[in-house]
Amino acid sequence: MPTPIPEYEVYAVRYATRNGQRRDHFIGGDPHDAPMPMDYFVWVAIGGGRTVVIDTGFTEDVSNKRGGRTYLRCPVQTLERLNVQADQVDDVILTHLHYDHAGNFDRFPSARFHLQESELSYATGRYMHYPRLSHSFEVEDVCGLVRLNYQQRVYFHNGQGQVAPGVSVHWAGGHTAGLQFVRIHTKRGWVVLASDVSHFYENFEKNRPFSSAFHVGQMLEGFDSLRTQASSLAHIVPGHDPLVMKRYPAASSDLDGVAARLDDTPLDGPDL
Numbered sequence: 121m122p123t124p125i126p127e128y129e130v131y132a133v134r135y136a137t138r139n140g141q142r143r144d145h146f147i148g149g150d151p152h153d154a155p156m157p158m159d160y161f162v163w164v165a166i167g168g169g170r171t172v173v174i175d176t177g178f179t180e181d182v183s184n185k186r187g188g189r190t191y192l193r194c195p196v197q198t199l200e201r202l203n204v205q206a207d208q209v210d211d212v213i214l215t216h217l218h219y220d221h222a223g224n225f226d227r228f229p230s231a232r233f234h235l236q237e238s239e240l241s242y243a244t245g246r247y248m249h250y251p252r253l254s255h256s257f258e259v260e261d262v263c264g265l266v267r268l269n270y271q272q273r274v275y276f277h278n279g280q281g282q283v284a285p286g287v288s289v290h291w292a293g294g295h296t297a298g299l300q301f302v303r304i305h306t307k308r309g310w311v312v313l314a315s316d317v318s319h320f321y322e323n324f325e326k327n328r329p330f331s332s333a334f335h336v337g338q339m340l341e342g343f344d345s346l347r348t349q350a351s352s353l354a355h356i357v358p359g360h361d362p363l364v365m366k367r368y369p370a371a372s373s374d375l376d377g378v379a380a381r382l383d384d385t386p387l388d389g390p391d392l
Contacts, residue, residue: 125286125305126168130313130382131202131371132357132364135177135195136160136220138188145320147329147336156320159362160220162195163313163382164204165304170284171204173231174213174302174313178223182258186219193378196227201375211283215315215359216299217243217265219258226264233268234283236291237276239298240265242334247297253334290349292317294339295332301346306383309351313382315359317342324356357382 137159142150145158163174177195184191196206212231214222216239225233243262248254268274277300279291286305293299295316302313317339318324324343333339350356357364367388368380 123285126170126284127307128165128167128172128286128304128383130163130165130304130306130311132161132163132368132380132382133195133198133202134159134161134365134378134380135193135198136183136189136191137362138190145331146323147331147333157362158319158360159365160189160360161364162199163302164199164202165287165302166202166204168285170211170287171209172211172213172284172287173199173204173206173209173228175215175221175315176212176224176228178220178258182219182223194224196224198378202371202379213283213289213300213302214239214265215301215313216296217262218256218296218316219261221315222261222265223258225261225268231273233265233274234281234289235265235274235276236289236298236300237278238291238293239296239300240269240274240276242297247334256332290345292338292342292345294335294337294342295330296334299342301342301349303349304383308383308385309355310349311382312346312350312356313359314346314356317346318356318358319360320358321361321363323358325353354386 140158142156162177165172180191183189206227209231213234282288288303289300301317304311319330329339367386370376371379
């Protein structure tokens, strides 16, 4: 008999937020001048004897330097409330190297880091000459990943790759040259963590590209890839939408508003 695929518990940990307007989040703006805040998350999958952390957030120092963001809590310390100890994590997936996804990498001293090869090439290549593209990176994070590669701790993927049984990464591009999303097997089916392939539900639901794009065509095709890899549209979890914390149950009563359980059935939302 074939070995069964592990079922993972999957959590979204909210660690920061910022105010925004609808016009900020869609190419071409939006005719409605209404608030549209953005949340910042890291994610973790636990199952099959493994713990896989997806993205590592940013630090309070970076939050203060960039301004305009409300830093709520350290994402790495918050993982401890889910019984995840950073020094015991074996695998960290970095969906891309923007500042809000690749900070705190040094807090995981034993981990292997999974990254698309094209992302590191992008973050160290010719396009970083342009502030429009480089401003979302912290150069010390990028240099840190280069050093980890010299320490044989970065595992590069080109397209689709398996991190563990039931956990795979899938290149999408669009927002950055090497952006990837994560597909995870859970008790309710295949959950897809979109990260910045789709910042908000509305991006992929209405095929409206996000305002920060390296390649608009890839961004649109990325929405298609999310749909292909998820068990249903209700299994796609966007990367920055505050609705995630409303649509999914809290990980526990003391983590309401802090961590949501993504392998459970959504509490509300459209009938998808």
